[in-house]
Amino acid sequence: MTTINAPMPSLSHRASRWFSRNLIRIYAALAFIYLFIPVAYTFAFSFNDAGKSNLVWQGFTLENWQNPCGAPQVCEAVVNSLQIGILSTLLATILGTMIAFALGRYRFKGRKSTNLLIFLPMATPEVVLGASLLAMFLNLRVNPGFWTIVISHVMFCISFVVVTVKARIASLDPRLEQAAMDLYANEKETFRYVTLPLVMPGIAAAALLAFSLSFDDFIITNFNSGVVSTFPKFVYVSAARGIPAQANVIGSAMFFIALIIVIVGQVVSHKRKKV
Amino acid sequence: MAFLHVVSTGKTAAKSGLKSRSLTPYLLLAPGLIWLITFFIIPIFSLGSTSTMVRPEGAQIGVYVQELRFANYVDAFLANQDQYIRSFIYAALATLLALLIAYPLAYAIAFKSGKYRNILLVLVIAPFFTSFLLRTIAWTQILADSGPVVTAIKVLPFVDDLFRINNTSTAVVIGLAYNFLPFMTLPLYASLERIDPRTLEAAGDLYANGLTTFRKVTLPLSMPGLVAGTLLTFIPAAGDYVNAAILGNPSTKMIGNVIESRFFAVVDYPTAAALSFTLMATILILVTIYIRRSGTDELV
DSSP states (O other): OTTTSSSHHHHHHHHHHHHHHTHHHHHHHHHHHHHHHHHHHHHHGGGBOOTTOTTSOOOBOSHHHHOTTOSTTHHHHHHHHHHHHHHHHHHHHHHHHHHHHHHHHBOOTTHHHHHHHHHHHHTSOHHHHHHHHHHHHHHTTOOOSHHHHHHHHHHHHHHHHHHHHHHHHHTSOHHHHHHHHHTTOOHHHHIIIIIHHHHHHHHHHHHHHHHHHHHHOOHHHHHHOTTOOOHHHHHHHHHTTOOOHHHHHHHHHHHHHHHHHHHHHHHHHHHHHHO | OTHHHHTTOTTHHHHSOOBOOSSHHHHHHHHHHHHHIIIIIHHHHHHHHHHTEEOOTTOOTTOOEEOOOTHHHHHHHHHTHHHHHHHHHHHHHHHHHHHHHHHHHHHHHHHHOGGGHHHHHHHHHGGGGSOHHHHHHHHHHHTSTTSHHHHHHHTSTTOOTTOOOTTSHHHHHHHHHHHTHHHHHHHHHHHHHTSOHHHHHHHHHTTOOHHHHIIIIIHHHTHHHHHHHHHHHHHHHHHOOHHHHHHOOGGGOOHHHHHHHHHHTSOOHHHHHHHHHHHHHHHHHHHHHHHHHTTOGGGO
């Protein structure tokens, strides 16, 4: 076919050259489509006029967004998740940051075993973390509930905080602290006015990570929550019967809120670097 | 996400002059480490102790006493070996699929993205701001029998009418690969990003073609990221039960599903504990062998 039409070969040749040169970019674009299709589905179905079972498209409505608490128990679960998320983030960020400073700034015996103790929870499947904590609570006759969820979330968030903050501390230029000392700042002042502000972006990133891990956790929570509901637990339990569209509203809202926080953070740190 | 940094923290001690002061580091460590010991290490022992318990004759549901019955492990394994082996096969397939998707993606972000690099990195993580359960349920809609994917594939001449993806092992593997994709992409990106593009140019100057450059230069240099990424995908995938529960059918159950139902539906704590313990031990052994063989000990 191409031999009949004179300009065609060069065009198809050029097209194939463009294709092979941009192959990796096309592939990356496809990968992004794969990543975002489920998000797009979740968002689209938040406008579904579906009533109780939000699986098949019924028609467009804004009602779910106007009344996100319309489905029974959904907002109760979200409030629990927010409270648990904030408490666990606070505790895990404080404890993890302290460990990160010890590892990044001091020489001490037991460094290797500390590193191992930080690494192990990340290398253990969630189902084992959840089952072992529940086994302990059962053996101690503790009834699982709100506080056992917080305990479990702090436990699995600490390691992620340590790794994130430690990386930030490691990337600091030690000369900045030396300069502060040379200018007669004592150790406390150096930490307060130089080290801590420089490490802050790492701590903020760690807190954001801890909160999203906590808010989205299902497996460990399911083991240690007793009758207390969280947002992921609500979604899982209602999955069998069909999920109310309000769950999609909350999932989509979380997506946009987190995206805005991350973008604002990026812009702020970019501007600071320029100044 | 955190592993992005793990690979880069190896040299901390040498670079910044470490202070050696007697008590301060231990005071900083104590609260966090006590938390981890109380709510991670001790529970593991508690799990071990539960795993050898026995339900006394005529006792109430959920009441067990310690009899050090190690045969629980044999019983638990023999009764669930299919789900056990399946978990590792699914996890391996999902890891492979995630690697095939993530490597070119990470490569494109590291070398071909120019000023859009940071935006693209945010986009890799962004889907994970929506609840992972909602995204998994979205996959049941995307892969549904009358959904877009199945309808498109059915147009092909050799596909018969009964073809489906939902509620099959394919759907479970797709879901697993999807759920842990950023854990694969970010460590890969972190190690690819550190490769000096000039080393790739040098390989070209020395008459290596694209494939040889990749095999002899890029791939070996990205090994730490590849090891971290595959581990971070494989470990959670092997223990997952949400994807199998939502996207699979009764014959695609994984070991996580068994542990969950033993705990809650059957109230058979010893079997659940024995299975959890075996899962953890198997994963630790596999991980140790894998790290040793790939020569990236400094990872941990």
